[in-house]
Amino acid sequence: MTKILWLRASLISKVVVYTLLALAAVITLLPFLWASINSIKTSTATFEPHAFIPFLNFEPTLDSWRNVLSDPQAINAFISSVVVSVGTTVFALILGVPAAYALARFQFPIRSGDIALWFLSQRVLPPAVVLVPFYLLMVSLRLVDTWIGLILCYSAFNLAFAVVIMRDIFRDVSTEIEDAAKVEGATPWQIFWKISLPLSVDGLIVTAVLVFAFTWNEALFASALTSQSATTFSALVLASRSTRGVDFNIAAVNTLIGIVPPVILYFFVQRYLARGLSFGAVKG
Amino acid sequence: MKAMHGRPAEYGAVFKYVLLLPAVLWVVAFTFAPLIFVIRYSFANYVLGMGITGYIGLQNYADVLASDRFWHSIMVTAIYVAVSVPVEVVLGFIAAWLVxxxxxxARGFRTIIGMPLFTMEVAIGYLGVTLFSSQGGLVTAVLELAGIEVPWLSxxxxxxxxxxxxxxxxxTSFVFIIVLAGLSSISSDLYDAAILDARNHWQVMWRLGIPLAWPVTTIAILLRIIEGLKVFAIPYALTTGGPGTSTEVFSAMDYLTTVQFFNFGQGSAMGIIFLIMVAALITVFFKQMRKRLG
Structure with missing residues (x-):
């Protein structure tokens, strides 16, 4: 980061900068705080938005947490989300990373960047547009309302991330060691598996986290392709919005449970994040 | 490529296809093949339980184009993108500049400001109901203190x-993360030079920051527009399209047509019409990405 601008700044500028940053941080954190407070209120107490401090303004209770956590549907949805997100991540990486490596290291009749772009092109399709064929495909494969059905869909959608980001990461890894290994008589597979991949672990982790988060947060396909046993947490949240109406405290608990897992993962990855999010178009 | 001196043609000639093809086939099977079906269904008369009973030419297209609800959802989506994206870009840029x-x-602020991007959108929409509710909503309560009353959800x-x-x-966090990466990759020598002949901070930002971060910002803007046009979760979870269908975005409309009414013909035609409408944007997006991907 550019220290020089900061060091040369006047005291007033510094105060202004901190004020703005603090404001941004507060606005970012406020919904979390609001949800946390509502989650320990009773349903009636939630209609007192001014009661903000536990014990002082209102009597905190864990009832809504117990309510949600004792609901087998919510537990089942949470497990579904974990299984589907992890499954998708693993599957998208198994398919995408080797392809990315091939595009980074070898030449194809078509320009490598154009193949990457082709992978990317599916991302412009509004998901609702391909919903019909996907639904019918899942019906014919008897995969409606199954984890596998969702994993198949999601891995296709997220493959673009894995391919485009990892291609970019692999291209950054120096080929000197690979060349040396080649001279020693290593096979292409050994070079990929034992040299390039271990050198790209950081990028691999960021890609995995992004795929996990996007899968975890997806709601449209999750709602359309599941009905009960494979319902994910996001689909459950969407459904409870319309079926249960809005109990502020229950909504708060649901929100927090839904939000926390990917946000925790986010804390561990920052380095390649911009590259990943821009499909490698932004260099880190 | 530099990795392949010696015998460039032979080394890994089969291997590279073994690595690449599974992914290609996967995308063909699960994205491009379904798209062909979408085109087919858009011309078909689909009856639930019976499947395609015949082809009816452009009837589905005509029905969609004659539907007020469709045009209304397009308008809502357009307004949504036209307002939210510019604000996100400006705020995201400023936040990135400050960090x-x-x-x-600064690192602590970076972590906090980037965080919303990883939150579940339907959950945010759902939480939004409690923020904007006229009874006990946080935003409503805060505005009440200032004597302002906004009928948010009604x-x-x-x-x-x-x-x-x-x-x-x-x-905003998305623009923030991408622009920040662009800004921090500017060499500090350039800042040193700029600060010498700039009168104040703003000049450094206008003359150095914005021009140098512009290519990266373009990508952020394009990705935001593309994603914004697909928007579903936040507005749908917040209002379920209501009151009535007045706040229904395109994706929600298409989703309901398909999943609730099982009108696969119109649902498909709607998707194709939408793609044609945004084709110009998509073209610009691909041109830019092609330049960057190399």
Missing amino acids: NLGAPW TPSGGIAAAILLDIWRW
Whole structure:
């Protein structure tokens, strides 16, 4: 980061900068705080938005947490989300990373960047547009309302991330060691598996986290392709919005449970994040 | 490529296809093949339980184009994108600039400001109901203190505005993260030079920051527009399209046509029409990405 601008700044500028940053941080954190407070209120107490401090303004209770956590549907949805997100991540990486490596290291009749772009092109399709064929495909494969059905869909959608980001990461890894290994008589597979991949672990982790988060947060396909046993947490949240109406405290608990897992993962990855999010178009 | 001196043609000639093809086939099977079916269904008369009973030419297209609900959802989506994306870009850029100044604790601010991007959108929309509710909503309560009363969720414009505010909260972080990466990759020598002949901070930002971060910002803008046009979760979870269908975005409309009414013919035609409408944008997006991907 550019220290020089900061060091040369006047005291007033510094105060202004901190004020703005603090404001941004507060606005970012406020919904979390609001949800946390509502989650320990009773349903009636939630209609007192001014009661903000536990014990002082209102009597905190864990009832809504117990309510949600004792609901087998919510537990089942949470497990579904974990299984589907992890499954998708693993599957998208198994398919995408080797392809990315091939595009980074070898030449194809078509320009490598154009193949990457082709992978990317599916991302412009509004998901609702391909919903019909996907639904019918899942019906014919008897995969409606199954984890596998969702994993198949999601891995296709997220493959673009894995391919485009990892291609970019692999291209950054120096080929000197690979060349040396080649001279020693290593096979292409050994070079990929034992040299390039271990050198790209950081990028691999960021890609995995992004795929996990996007899968975890997806709601449209999750709602359309599941009905009960494979319902994910996001689909459950969407459904409870319309079926249960809005109990502020229950909504708060649901929100927090839904939000926390990917946000925790986010804390561990920052380095390649911009590259990943821009499909490698932004260099880190 | 530099990795292949010696015998470039032979080394890994089969191997590379073994690595690449599974992914290609997967995408063909699960994205491009379904798209062909979408085209087919858009010309078909689909009856639930019976499947395609015949082809009816452009009837589905005509029905969609004659539907007020469709045009209304297009308009809502357009307003949504036209308002939220510029705000997100400006706020995201400013936040990135401020963090990039390198003040003490800047890293902490970076972590916090980037966080919303990883939150579940339907959950944010759902939480939004409790923020904007007329009874006990946080935003409503805060505005009440200032004597302002906004009918957020009971009116169409209030509902759209609330959804846009949530969208800005969620997606500014995206622009922020990308622009910050662009700004921090500018060499500090350039800052040193710029600061010598600039009269103040703003000049450094206008003359150096914005021009140098512009290519990266373009990508952020394009990705935001593309994603924004697909928007579903936040507005749908917040208002479920209501009151009535007044705040229904395109994806929600298409989703309901397909999943609730099982009108696969119109649902497909709608998707194709939408793609044609945004084709120009998609072309610009691909041109830019092609330049960057190399």
